Amino acid sequence: xxxxxxxxxxxxxxxxxxxxxxxxxxxxxxxxxxxxxxxxxxxxxxxxxxxxxxxxxxxxxxxxxxxxxxxxxxxxxxxxxxxxxxxxxxxxxxxxxxxxxxxxxxxxxxxxxxxxxxxxxxxxxxxxxxxxxxxxxxxxxxxxxxxxxxxxxxxxxxxxxxxxxxxxxxxxxxxxxxxxxxxxxxxxxxxxxxxxxxxxxxxxxxxxxxx
Numbered sequence: 001x002x003x004x005x006x007x008x009x010x011x012x013x014x015x016x017x018x019x020x021x022x023x024x025x026x027x028x029x030x031x032x033x034x035x036x037x038x039x040x041x042x043x044x045x046x047x048x049x050x051x052x053x054x055x056x057x058x059x060x061x062x063x064x065x066x067x068x069x070x071x072x073x074x075x076x077x078x079x080x081x082x083x084x085x086x087x088x089x090x091x092x093x094x095x096x097x098x099x100x101x102x103x104x105x106x107x108x109x110x111x112x113x114x115x116x117x118x119x120x121x122x123x124x125x126x127x128x129x130x131x132x133x134x135x136x137x138x139x140x141x142x143x144x145x146x147x148x149x150x151x152x153x154x155x156x157x158x159x160x161x162x163x164x165x166x167x168x169x170x171x172x173x174x175x176x177x178x179x180x181x182x183x184x185x186x187x188x189x190x191x192x193x194x195x196x197x198x199x200x201x202x203x204x205x206x207x208x209x210x211x
Contacts, residue, residue: 040067043076045158046087052163053099053149058083062099083147084108088156095151095163103140104173107202110137125202132201139175139201146171146204171196171204178203 041049046066051059061081067090068074076087085099100108107128114124131137151166178198179186184205185194197203 040069040071040090041087041158045156047077048158048161049095049156049163050085050087050097051099052161053085053097053147053168054083055147058099092153094153095155095166096148097150098146098148100146101140101144101173103142103144104146106138125200129201140173144173146173169206169208171206173202173204175201176203177205 040046043066047064050064050066051062054062058081061079062077062083062085063075063079063081064077064085064087065073066076066087068076071090073086082102083099084102084105086097088095088097110128110131111124114127119127128137132139147168147170149163149166149168151163155164155166156162157164174182176199177184177195179195182195182205185192186198188194188206193205193207195203196206
């Protein structure tokens with residue numbers, strides 16, 4: 001029987017909410033300026049904050065997408081490592097950064113393009129799934145990680161380069177994975193990884209570090 005929201009531990013509810021945010025953040029729109037120029041943090045601070053989502057060994061080589069003076073999302077640091085990181089959106093109500101494996105870039109970039117075209121919510125995934133089915137859009141053939149770090153607004157401390165009161169978790173994309181193919185449950189239980197979007201191209205295993 002599915003676990004209701006009322007019975008889920010707080011950390012699992014946060015992870016579910018943050019996972020949804022990650023799907024949106026990782027497909028952030030790279031077009032119109034949505035925030036006043038003065039709202040965006042200095043580029044150096046955006047980079048430091050964005051890579052905090054990653055294990056330390058991956059931080060130096062990560063590429064970073066952040067916000068320019070015009071409020072648009074753009075590459076603010078190139079990198080030859082396996083990850084691409086997204087700075088926290090200054091138009092958001094909370095601090096949230098995410099870093100995904102480069103093999104996920106076609107999927108993420110397509111999401112950005114579809115949002116620019118005007119699609120919203122589930123329409124974006126419906127379009128991407130259709131393109132994956134026809135072979136137009138490729139998903140990674142191996143497991144691919146996405147790391148996230150969230151916190152209240154203003155929780156990133158530029159002086160210390162840390163996030164105060166932040167919550168970290170990560171997912172591993174395994175396209176079309178199911179409980180039968182992995183032996184993992186489809187619904188969250190305390191202390192156990194589980195699969196979200198099971199059986200779809202963006203199926204992923206959820207991990208909460210505190211579980």
